[in-house]
Amino acid sequence: MAKIVLKNVKKQYGKKDAAAMEDVSLVVGEGEFLVLLGPSGCGKTTLLRILAGLEDPTAGEIWFDDRLVNEEPPDLRSVGMVFQNYALYPHMTVFENMAFGLRARGVPKQVIKQTVHDMVALLGLEGVTDHRPKQLSGGQRQRVALGRALVRDPELFLMDEPLSNLDANLREQMRMELARIHGQLKVTTVYVTHDQSEALTLADRIVVMNGGHVKQVGTPGEIYTSPADTFVAGFVGSPGMNLWKLEWEETEDGISLGDGALLLPRSFLPVLATLPRTVIVGIRPEHLELSFGKTDVKVVCRAEFFENLGSHTQLHAGLVTSGADYVNTDSPRLVARLDSDAFIDAGERVTLTAPASAINLFDAETGIRVQTDGASYFDQTDRWALT
Numbered sequence: 001m002a003k004i005v006l007k008n009v010k011k012q013y014g015k016k017d018a019a020a021m022e023d024v025s026l027v028v029g030e031g032e033f034l035v036l037l038g039p040s041g042c043g044k045t046t047l048l049r050i051l052a053g054l055e056d057p058t059a060g061e062i063w064f065d066d067r068l069v070n071e072e073p074p075d076l077r078s079v080g081m082v083f084q085n086y087a088l089y090p091h092m093t094v095f096e097n098m099a100f101g102l103r104a105r106g107v108p109k110q111v112i113k114q115t116v117h118d119m120v121a122l123l124g125l126e127g128v129t130d131h132r133p134k135q136l137s138g139g140q141r142q143r144v145a146l147g148r149a150l151v152r153d154p155e156l157f158l159m160d161e162p163l164s165n166l167d168a169n170l171r172e173q174m175r176m177e178l179a180r181i182h183g184q185l186k187v188t189t190v191y192v193t194h195d196q197s198e199a200l201t202l203a204d205r206i207v208v209m210n211g212g213h214v215k216q217v218g219t220p221g222e223i224y225t226s227p228a229d230t231f232v233a234g235f236v237g238s239p240g241m242n243l244w245k246l247e248w249e250e251t252e253d254g255i256s257l258g259d260g261a262l263l264l265p266r267s268f269l270p271v272l273a274t275l276p277r278t279v280i281v282g283i284r285p286e287h288l289e290l291s292f293g294k295t296d297v298k299v300v301c302r303a304e305f306f307e308n309l310g311s312h313t314q315l316h317a318g319l320v321t322s323g324a325d326y327v328n329t330d331s332p333r334l335v336a337r338l339d340s341d342a343f344i345d346a347g348e349r350v351t352l353t354a355p356a357s358a359i360n361l362f363d364a365e366t367g368i369r370v371q372t373d374g375a376s377y378f379d380q381t382d383r384w385a386l387t
C-alpha cells in the first residue's frame with residue numbers, strides 16, 4: 001500500500017484542446033479511501049488514467065511513496081483497476097478470471113490457488129467459482145471484477161464508477177460490500193463517482209472537482225457543512241443548498257436581505273460589514289422549518305408545489321424579495337425539506353425559520369465561502385497541505 005502524491009498535475013489531450021485537468025495537487029494517504037466526485041466531463045477518469053499510467057500527464061509529478069512514477073509504465077505500478085464496464089473474460093470461469101493476472105506474472109500454482117481461494121471467501125463467491133460470467137448476476141460479476149483487481153495485492157486500487165451498471169438496490173448492497181472489503185484489506189483507493197450519496201457513505205475524504213480543477217478536499221462532513229464555494233454547496237446534497245444572491249441592510253429588526261425576504265440576527269453584522277452590499281446566502285433545505293415564535297432566521301416565501309417523498313415533503317417556493325408580495329420566475333428559488341404532515345396550500349405565503357448556524361455566506365463575485373469571522377475560506381493555512 002502506498003501513499004500517493006500528485007503535484008500540480010495537468011492534462012491536455014491535444015495541443016488545441018482545453019486542459020482536461022489542471023493544477024491538481026492531492027495526497028492520498030496510505031490505506032485511505034479517497035472519492036473523486038464531480039459532474040460529467042470534469043476530469044475524473046482522466047485523473048484515474050494518469051494514476052494508472054494509461055495517460056501521461058502534460059505537466060506535474062506523481063509519486064508513489066518515494067518513487068516518482070511519471071515515467072513508469074502501467075505494469076510496473078502495481079495498480080488494480082475496476083472500470084464501469086468491467087469486462088470479464090466470457091470464456092473463463094470465475095476462478096480463471098481471478099487467477100488470470102497472477103498466472104500472467106508466473107506466480108506459482110499453489111500460491112494462486114490459495115490467493116484466489118481467500119479472495120473468493122472475502123467476496124462471498126464460494127458457490128460460483130466454476131461459473132462463467134454469463135451465469136452470474138450483475139452483483140456477482142461486479143465482485144469478480146473487484147476480486148480480479150485485488151488478488152494482485154495492488155499498492156493502489158482505482159475504481160471508475162464501478163457500480164453504475166447495477167440497479168439501485170444492488171448498488172446500495174455493493175456499496176456496503178466495498179466498505180467492508182476496504183475495511184479488511186486497507187488498500188489505498190481512489191474511487192470515482194458522480195453519485196454523491198456513494199461518495200458521502202464510502203469516502204474517508206472527498207475531492208470535489210469541476211471543470212478540471214479541484215474545488216475542495218475534505219471529509220464528507222466538512223464538504224457537506226462547510227462547502228468551499230457555491231459550486232460545492234449546490235452540487236453536494238440532494239437537492240443542493242439553497243443559494244440566494246441578495247442585498248443586505250441593517251434595519252430595526254435585525255439584518256434584512258432582499259427587502260425582507262430573509263431576516264438575520266444582528267450578530268451577522270461584523271461579518272457582513274466586511275463584504276459588499278450584495279452577498280450570496282446559502283441554507284440547506286433540511287435546515288428550514290415551519291415553526292412559530294421567536295427564532296434566529298426568518299425566510300419569507302410563497303409556496304408553489306410539493307413533492308411527497310414519503311418520509312418528508314419537499315416544498316418548492318419562490319423567495320418573496322423586493323418587498324413585493326408576489327413571486328415570479330425571476331424570484332430566487334427555495335426548496336425546504338419539511339415534515340410530511342406539514343400543511344400548506346400552493347400559493348400561500350409562508351414564513352420559514354432556521355437556526356443561525358445554518359447560514360452560509362459566499363462572496364457574490366467569486367462564489368468563495370466567507371468564514372463567520374469574515375476571513376476568506378482560502379485564507380486558512382494549508383488546508384490541502386501536501387504532507
Ligand SMILES: Nc1ncnc2c1ncn2[C@@H]1O[C@H](COP(=O)(O)OP(=O)(O)OP(=O)(O)O)[C@@H](O)[C@H]1O
Pocket residue numbers: 013014017020038039040041042043044045046047194
Ligand atoms: N482521449 C481523449 N482525447 C481528447 N479529449 C479527451 C479524451 N478523454 C477525455 N477527454 C476530455 O477531457 C475532459 C475530461 O474527461 P473525463 O473523461 O476525464 O471526464 P469524467 O469526469 O470522467 O466524466 P464522466 O463523469 O462523464 O465519466 C472532457 O472534456 C473530455 O471530453
Ligand SMILES: [Mg+2]
Pocket residue numbers: 044045046160
Ligand atoms: Mg469518467
